[in-house]
Amino acid sequence: MTLDTNRTVRELALAMPDATRVFERLRIDYCCGGSHTLSDACRAAGVQIEEVVGLLEDRSPARDGGALDFQSLTLAELISHIVEKHHVFTTAEMARITALVEKVCGKHGENHPALLEVGALFARLCDELRPHMLKEERVLFPYVIALESAVAQRSPAPFAPFGTVSNPVRMLMFEHDAAGDLLRELRATTGDYAAPEDACMSYHTLYNALAALEADLHQHIHLENNVLFPRAVEMEASLQAQ
Numbered sequence: 001m002t003l004d005t006n007r008t009v010r011e012l013a014l015a016m017p018d019a020t021r022v023f024e025r026l027r028i029d030y031c032c033g034g035s036h037t038l039s040d041a042c043r044a045a046g047v048q049i050e051e052v053v054g055l056l057e058d059r060s061p062a063r064d065g066g067a068l069d070f071q072s073l074t075l076a077e078l079i080s081h082i083v084e085k086h087h088v089f090t091t092a093e094m095a096r097i098t099a100l101v102e103k104v105c106g107k108h109g110e111n112h113p114a115l116l117e118v119g120a121l122f123a124r125l126c127d128e129l130r131p132h133m134l135k136e137e138r139v140l141f142p143y144v145i146a147l148e149s150a151v152a153q154r155s156p157a158p159f160a161p162f163g164t165v166s167n168p169v170r171m172l173m174f175e176h177d178a179a180g181d182l183l184r185e186l187r188a189t190t191g192d193y194a195a196p197e198d199a200c201m202s203y204h205t206l207y208n209a210l211a212a213l214e215a216d217l218h219q220h221i222h223l224e225n226n227v228l229f230p231r232a233v234e235m236e237a238s239l240q241a242q
Contacts, residue, residue, distance in 0.1 A: 006037050075144050098123075104206050
């Protein structure tokens with residue numbers, strides 16, 4: 001397999017679902033920054049393009065075989081995956097990490113004042129994510145499922161209280177960008193989630209949990225920005241054109 005390094009990160013992530021593992025490990029932005037070419041994304045991440053190409057070729061569809069092909073799922077199936085895997089995980093982790101932040105700040109905040117900034121940033125992230133996921137589950141996702149059903153049954157498009165699906169998609173993608181900025185601030189403030197030498201087990205657990213949440217949110221946002229949202233917009237347009 002010969003990779004075209006002028007393809008966008010989004011295109012590669014869609015064609016090779018397991019590529020997101022490579023992008024995550026090398027800190028190549030494939031969710032909010034998916035429109036960049038692989039060459040530009042590697043340059044921004046400070047990694048050698050040859051190294052990335054080699055790793056991606058090792059994970060080509062012909063070799064990995066086990067990655068789920070999200071493009072082949074119906075939109076209802078994709079939404080179910082997003083909610084059951086990512087929304088459930090994020091909701092549980094926000095509660096767990098909030099408790100960890102309070103515990104670690106209480107014990108180490110005086111000697112490590114950066115922890116107070118970590119706590120403030122994480123609280124802002126939670127304030128972004130909670131209403132965001134609620135809007136998806138109560139407004140956008142039910143509409144997309146109804147839209148797909150209308151296409152299958154050759155019936156008129158369902159009523160859209162927001163005018164067109166492009167409107168909530170645009171707003172949700174803006175909120176994804178805001179969450180991505182907060183994740184970058186968290187990583188910078190924690191020094192890439194490197195706990196200090198005097199860190200207790202809870203301190204290490206906190207940083208490991210934040211890193212795991214970051215990785216899951218990257219995949220979560222990728223599936224929405226690059227798979228679900230474009231397909232929903234295209235499906236609505238095709239139904240309206242009939």
